[in-house]
Amino acid sequence: MSKEKQHFETLAVRTQTEKTQFLEHATPMYLTSGFVFEDAEEMRASFAEEKERNLYSRFSNPNTSEFVDKVCKLEGAEAGYAFATGMAAVFSTFAALLDAGDHIVSARSVFGSTHSLFTKYFPKWNIETSYFHVNEIDKVESLIQPNTKIIYAESPTNPGVDILDLELLGEIAKKHNLLLVIDNCFATPYLQNPIQFGADLVIHSATKLIDGQGRVLGGVTVGKKELIREIYLFSRNTGPALSPFNAWVLSKSLETLAVRVEKHCENALKLAQFLEEHPKVNWVKYPFLASHPQYRVAKKQMRLGGNIVAFEVKGGVSGGETFFNSIKMCSLSANLGDTRTIVTHPASTTHSKLNDQDKQAVGITNGMVRCSVGLEHIDDIIADLDQALREL
């Protein structure tokens, strides 16, 4: 069977570094900062990039290469580079590709720290960002300027689980000769492959569902070879590299991504359906609920609806407080994509840096809860949220 014909699950399990001296069935850990050379000529040729090999783990390492190769195969990408965190991936991708004076067009709804990059740090280098609302993709073209270089978006968004039409964004980017960069963290490579819809680069926080067990931090950017080359050269000099240990954990985690995500999504849909009928809940948003405003787009571009359910409890701020204080089993935490179900209050935690106007623009209300549905039995998850809602 040719490699190209293999399925997602097979590629996730069977992509491995080359056979080693001891023929371990599982890939060993290469906990080394440097690599040795046979002689002066090999060293020279390696540094001159005439020879492709590992030199130093800030550049590459067998464990990080295995992880990157696997994500590339799962996303249908030509090349990639792995980072210590998702934010290192986001920052380095922009920093490598943008010059002072360039312009970004971004969805308004983006991860909190990405929003901080756009509003607080990039303006230092005279890089400005214009925003479009998730429901107004038709406005994207009107925001494009002569100095625009990148269109940026997440789908589903954090924390509102809005869906952006990736195919439409891909067409706009192509028409205007811009780079389309998608943060695919919430979908994982299993649910959605943005490159297929025209994205040039795809970013993941591997900390979330890719690790899936809340153990390690990591990030990765994959996509067009020539763009990854720029990102690699930038990162090789600035040092945001993923540790080989974390790469080993993440590559192992990818082996079970498909089965884990299937179960996460099954649980999330059941929870969303339960909450939709609950008298103490004002609204529920989940991409695969027919009531979701972009349900048809979600069905078009995603395999399943993901593991994040957003909902609003009755009673505003005090309702939210009572709800969170009544939770018994689920975790109050800011992470997501863990085996353990997590409930988060975006208004006071992950998105607290946004002013009231920005919160409103991305749909964050005081009573809003973001639930990262885990792998406990669904009846136990529902029972815990139900008893907390009954306290309202």
Ligand SMILES: *Cc1c(COP(=O)(O)O)cnc(C)c1O
């Ligand atoms: C968590 C997250 C990030 C940042 O990832 P870290 O690994 O925490 O640095 C970026 N984008 C999205 C959508 C995220 O959820």
